[in-house]
Amino acid sequence: MSQSISKSTDGFFDIYGGRYVAEVLSRPLEELSKAFDYYMKDKAFNEELDTIRRDYIGRETPLYFAPTATKILGGAQIYIKLEGLANTGAHKINNAIGQCLLAKKMGKKRIIAETGAGQHGLATAAACAKLGLDCTVYMGEVDVRRQQPNVAAMEMYGAKVRAVTSGSRTLKDAVNEAMRDWASHPDDTHYVLGSALGPYPFPDMVREFQSVIGKEIKKQAMERGIKIGAMVACVGGGSNSIGFFAPFINEKSPRLIGVEAGGVGDGIGENAARMTGNASREGIMHGYKSRFLLDEDGQALPTRSISAGLDYCGIGPQLAALGKTGRVEFTSAKDSEALEALSFFAKNEGILFALESAHAGAAAIKLAPTMSKDEALIINMSGRGDKDVFITSPVFRKEEWLQFLHAEIDRLESEKDIHDAKLMNA
């Protein structure tokens, strides 16, 4: 087994990956593989994608030198890749635009997607609006209720949000529902999977569309003479991290570090640590083989994290394989450490991380002082933190937030009274 696993071989990364799906999905997956191979080599497709990246997403995103954080931590030079400046606020748009453009070239008219916290649904809805495609997003009923701001944004972009009422009514049920839809409409529909996982070719395809992050860094570092010692990214399904790491996987350096959600503790149901946790097992779910948090019967265990984007029970197969060879190292950050990192970078650099990305920030805070001053440590800020105000405000300023919410409810209800009165008088 070679040390470098930069893409799959027949859909596998070492023993992980594959295509474990119902027979009806084999044909659309095969059609997708062929189209992906074809268009990734097509000059016109790549030029169109580059133009959209530049003018619509806002690429390239800056590689920001963080002078105050560097001085305080007293070791490596800290750099932050500002993916949060991408249109829609996170890296997810890189994949959504890539897949939607590919689907359009394939002649598909309709896009479906699954979403948990709503970030992938939002990016897909925006990409469909931009490219003129019909969009349906499957979302667990529990998540629809918890994530109203994102549901509102998806609807604003013209997407239909379908609340899934089966099972635990969360992300994994939304995935199952999206796969069912795809199986019954393979001719006109493309399923935009949101992370670097699922059946082949999704892990390769999502990595390729996200690898724009790592490629830009390689160029930016070269131009500015930055010597990269280590790169750190948060790991949910693994799309921002694998895209960030991709151009460096076949090289011996820099160190590549993935950070999982440590939640509130090491116990079952207290975190989402698929590589570093004690409930981590090999298994097959959602069409691929990888490491998951499973009970003895192979059922998905509950997960916990303050960041909604890091609480999926599985990890992309390529990262599982790279963890096995040791090319990618894994660690975790607790909710409390992520919150501290959020505050640290906001106050010292004027940069508000998404809660997911703050896990990478937390690991960087620990690592930087152990590194030499002539090396760079790059943090991938996968998204910006504006979206998390409903989670961070109750932590940092609970009383004021409660008063604000009460006042908003009062205001809405009194406006409703006035509105209703007007309607009756009309």
Ligand SMILES: *Cc1c(COP(=O)(O)O)cnc(C)c1O
């Ligand atoms: C969804 C999300 C993640 C986690 O997903 P990956 O596929 O692991 O990248 C991380 N950060 C942000 C901002 C997200 O929206």
